[in-house]
Amino acid sequence: MAIRDIEAAKGHLPRLVKSSHVLSLVHGTGPLSAFNTRLAVGITQTVGTMWTAYLFGLIALVSLPAAIASRDVIVIVAWIAQTFLQLVLLPIIIVGQNVIQSANDARAEADHETLVAIHQLTVEVHSINEAQTKILQRLEGAKPG
Numbered sequence: 001m002a003i004r005d006i007e008a009a010k011g012h013l014p015r016l017v018k019s020s021h022v023l024s025l026v027h028g029t030g031p032l033s034a035f036n037t038r039l040a041v042g043i044t045q046t047v048g049t050m051w052t053a054y055l056f057g058l059i060a061l062v063s064l065p066a067a068i069a070s071r072d073v074i075v076i077v078a079w080i081a082q083t084f085l086q087l088v089l090l091p092i093i094i095v096g097q098n099v100i101q102s103a104n105d106a107r108a109e110a111d112h113e114t115l116v117a118i119h120q121l122t123v124e125v126h127s128i129n130e131a132q133t134k135i136l137q138r139l140e141g142a143k144p145g
Helices: 003-011 023-027 031-047 050-062 064-069 073-142
Strands: none
Touching: 023 031, 031 073, 050 064, 050 073, 064 073
């Protein structure tokens, strides 16, 4: 490792990056971008609930009797695939993603705290090592002969 790399490593400060810190990278920083972000997050939070999944399930069931009454396999399969699965699974998948993301966020924060502690200990160990090196150099210079 070059001396320049060591100096850069000494000056490094660990940082925690949350999703809220990078929102501007997705849509930008202007007022329209902020609106798009708020709208997308709002819709996702609304649709991504189990209550919405139940509501969509009830809405999908409205057309089930007509699909069954048709006695057409294609209509019934289309109802299952296009109406029920797409309508009901969307909010359930969003809920699952939210649960997974919450666990990932908690894990990232815990990892960040650990890394900060390791960084602080490493800085301390490095300063002790530098002090010992200076002492050894003085002792080398003080040797007779």
